[in-house]
Amino acid sequence: MVQYYQTSFDASFAALSDATRRGVLEQLAYADASITELAAKFQMTLTGMKKHISVLEQAGLVRTEKIGRVRTCKLGQRKLEQELLWLENYRQLWDARFNELDRVVQELKQQELSDGRP
Amino acid sequence: MVQYYQTSFDASFAALSDATRRGVLEQLAYADASITELAAKFQMTLTGMKKHISVLEQAGLVRTEKIGRVRTCKLGQRKLEQELLWLENYRQLWDARFNELDRVVQELKQQELSDGRP
DNA sequence: ATAATACTGAACCATATGGTTCAGTATAGA
């Protein structure tokens, strides 16, 4: 894994580790929203929501634009493709690892069998 | 999203938000390892590595077994399938959202055109 | 001009995180 990805992964997975933030992302996938709207929907103070938005923005998952006194939040440029690839790769390794174990277990069983009947 | 998944997602994404822990998972996908081995590989005290392993264990990503004085760490039962599904779904929503924006932009262009020539 | 709205920043709080050291305990090896 390249060093470059490390910090980026840290930030995006950390951003995803909070239910409110995952909810915000889902919400923004449905429609853009202001801080006030999001704060209301997730029952939180404006300041609290602002912090979450900052985290998402830092991770490149959300982009915001302030027009007048309203800051509108939209989905950012990152669609978590690298993270998706990491997970897919992991699942593949996991499967390979467990298939290998299965194989070993099968071999042991074979041995038992051949030990059983000479 | 069902409430049940929330805490589980919190734990697994939080576990993945650290480069050392992702490294440990990759390592364990390759071969089981003791705490000492992992601590050496990631240049950290035993106690430090033990904490990471605890986090991974809590998240169900790693399973350990102590035989004699050696605790061996192996991949856990969770292969992050739900998390993978969440990311896939998100990417899909993201694409849909941006395609929609493209469509709106196209419509605006069309309008400009028809405004241009009566 | 006044009042309401929308956000922002600082300060605070409790708890978590990622690491350490130090002092054990339990097991394995000579």
Add this chain to the structure above:
DNA sequence: TCTATACTGAACCATATGGTTCAGTATTAT
């Protein structure tokens, strides 16, 4: 039996997190 190894737990530390309140500032509406 003595010693080295492998882990474990408590305590500590600095910093981050997820939230709050309170006191602003900037915009919009009346």
